[in-house]
Amino acid sequence: MMFAVAMTFIDQTIVSIAAPDIVSELGLSSSGMQWVVNAYLLALAAFFALGGRLADLWGPRRVVVAGTLIFVISSVLCGCVPTGDYALTWLIVFRATQGLGAALLFPAALAVVVAVFPVERRGRALALFFGITGALTALGPLLGGWLTDWTWRAIFWVNVPVALVALILTALARISDRRRDEPLDVRGALLIAVGMGVSVLGFQQASVWGWDSTATWACIVGGLAVLYVFRRLEPRTRHPLVDLAVFRDRAFTVDTLVLFFAMLAFVPVFFFASVYAQVSLSASPNQAALYLLYFFVGFAVASQWGGRILDKRGARPAMKTGCVVGAVGFALWAGKLTDLSMHDQWPYAALAGAGIGFILAPASTDAVNRAIDASYGEVTGITQTVRNYAASVGLAVYGTMLTHSMNDHVVDTLETRGVPSDTAHSVARDVTQAITGNGDARTPTGTGPVATTMRDAMSAIRMDFAEANQWVFYGMAVALAIGFLCALRHPGDHGGRTIPETATPPPSLPQG
Numbered sequence: 001m002m003f004a005v006a007m008t009f010i011d012q013t014i015v016s017i018a019a020p021d022i023v024s025e026l027g028l029s030s031s032g033m034q035w036v037v038n039a040y041l042l043a044l045a046a047f048f049a050l051g052g053r054l055a056d057l058w059g060p061r062r063v064v065v066a067g068t069l070i071f072v073i074s075s076v077l078c079g080c081v082p083t084g085d086y087a088l089t090w091l092i093v094f095r096a097t098q099g100l101g102a103a104l105l106f107p108a109a110l111a112v113v114v115a116v117f118p119v120e121r122r123g124r125a126l127a128l129f130f131g132i133t134g135a136l137t138a139l140g141p142l143l144g145g146w147l148t149d150w151t152w153r154a155i156f157w158v159n160v161p162v163a164l165v166a167l168i169l170t171a172l173a174r175i176s177d178r179r180r181d182e183p184l185d186v187r188g189a190l191l192i193a194v195g196m197g198v199s200v201l202g203f204q205q206a207s208v209w210g211w212d213s214t215a216t217w218a219c220i221v222g223g224l225a226v227l228y229v230f231r232r233l234e235p236r237t238r239h240p241l242v243d244l245a246v247f248r249d250r251a252f253t254v255d256t257l258v259l260f261f262a263m264l265a266f267v268p269v270f271f272f273a274s275v276y277a278q279v280s281l282s283a284s285p286n287q288a289a290l291y292l293l294y295f296f297v298g299f300a301v302a303s304q305w306g307g308r309i310l311d312k313r314g315a316r317p318a319m320k321t322g323c324v325v326g327a328v329g330f331a332l333w334a335g336k337l338t339d340l341s342m343h344d345q346w347p348y349a350a351l352a353g354a355g356i357g358f359i360l361a362p363a364s365t366d367a368v369n370r371a372i373d374a375s376y377g378e379v380t381g382i383t384q385t386v387r388n389y390a391a392s393v394g395l396a397v398y399g400t401m402l403t404h405s406m407n408d409h410v411v412d413t414l415e416t417r418g419v420p421s422d423t424a425h426s427v428a429r430d431v432t433q434a435i436t437g438n439g440d441a442r443t444p445t446g447t448g449p450v451a452t453t454m455r456d457a458m459s460a461i462r463m464d465f466a467e468a469n470q471w472v473f474y475g476m477a478v479a480l481a482i483g484f485l486c487a488l489r490h491p492g493d494h495g496g497r498t499i500p501e502t503a504t505p506p507p508s509l510p511q512g
Helices: 004-027 030-058 060-079 088-117 119-136 139-150 159-173 185-209 212-237 243-246 248-280 285-313 317-337 345-370 376-416 421-439 449-487
Strands: none
Touching: 004 030, 004 060, 004 088, 004 119, 004 139, 004 159, 030 060, 030 088, 030 185, 030 376, 060 088, 060 159, 060 376, 088 119, 088 345, 088 376, 119 285, 119 345, 139 159, 139 285, 185 212, 212 243, 243 248, 243 285, 248 285, 248 317, 248 345, 248 449, 285 317, 285 345, 317 345, 317 449, 345 376, 345 449, 376 421, 376 449
16 A cells, blocks of 8 residues: 555655756646646545545545546556646646546555554554655655756656556455445535636745735635635534534544644745755755755654554544654754755754654554544545645745745845835736746846846845845744644543454354
8 A cells, every 4th residue: 555655755845846847848837837836736625525535435446446447547648748838737637647546646645554554553554654654755756856957857757667566466465345335425516626726826826926816815705705605514414424423532533633734844945945946945856855855854754753643642642742752853953054054054954844744644643543434434534634734824924925035035035235116016926926936046147137137136045045035944843732632632642442344353153
């Protein structure tokens, strides 16, 4: 199952490295390329809950196979995109179906792992699962940089051999397939897909449309309104897509909240740290990937430690420790960003990663242990939906903070060098969009006075970007501090200690 989900984690970061080459060859705009990236994340948010429920109804093995096939076929088609007028539409459609495949695959794979291990051993098992699969996200930029030297299309085709091995291993594992003879709640599936998709779209486009845009708030408020309708109708449904009764368990609610605030930092840090390394540190894409490895070293070590704490003492101490360590790590990391030295930052990056590592597996495992009637796929769908939603919110909010701060810093830098105010604001907007959108820090060409001033100011602008990123990293520290306050509300018990349905039952007594 780790092998099966590996490609979905790698795919979250690999495309951003190839974005400049894709834009150049296909003639896409920067906003069009942003839609290509967002389509994948949008589909993930919309269909995670459906994927979890289908794993319970159809059996996790079937859904793993179906999700893998959808994902890899979509990957091949993304790599075969033709040049011309339909290139953008082609890429967006098949990136979305990639996201659908991942949304089916991940909850089902996690449900398999959960069902195989008894409760007292799940902590270590899922710590290994989340530790390795999470660390694979760091391979995306490294692999993307290497493959793009050949052709950017290879970043999609590389999923084919991974998928083939995953399907072979799935067959060899002889996974039992528990099915439920219940109908699918189609109405609930449509409501949550529309609600999640539209609200996430609003967050994704906030940096483009602006927070004062009617379209932004129409999507966010409209999507949340649909989710409210879903919340009101689901308890009245005989076989709901999501059994909301699980939220009556205070521990499950706390686990979900802690995951939400942790994911406000975990997924966005990939983007912001990578772009910071390329702009402020003048790092290549491969060097930026190595910069992120500091974070994942701490993450991988703490994941295993957190799993052991969960098995012995429950989720509460692991989550509390993780939130404190992560908040301190991100705060110290933020303070070092303006040093513009990659090697001086590694202890703080590792500390921030360790904080997330302590949280992720214990909170996710404890939430799954609260599953009603062993609905592992359904509960996993809930937690993954929350995680992905938080990531979208984090990218939107931090992206807005970064854009505004960067724009103000660049305006000040240009005005102090004699550039008129109106010109400084216009140039600052262009610079901010280029840097924050694509990590483009190339020295401007041209012979005019503004271009000359820009070339002279590039070192100052790199420092401006570092200072703007400090607000983002401090924001991540605040998110984890709020997560700590949530973790204090956890009751501290170990969750359900029932024998999983897949476990061997005790022998029955002889009759007579």
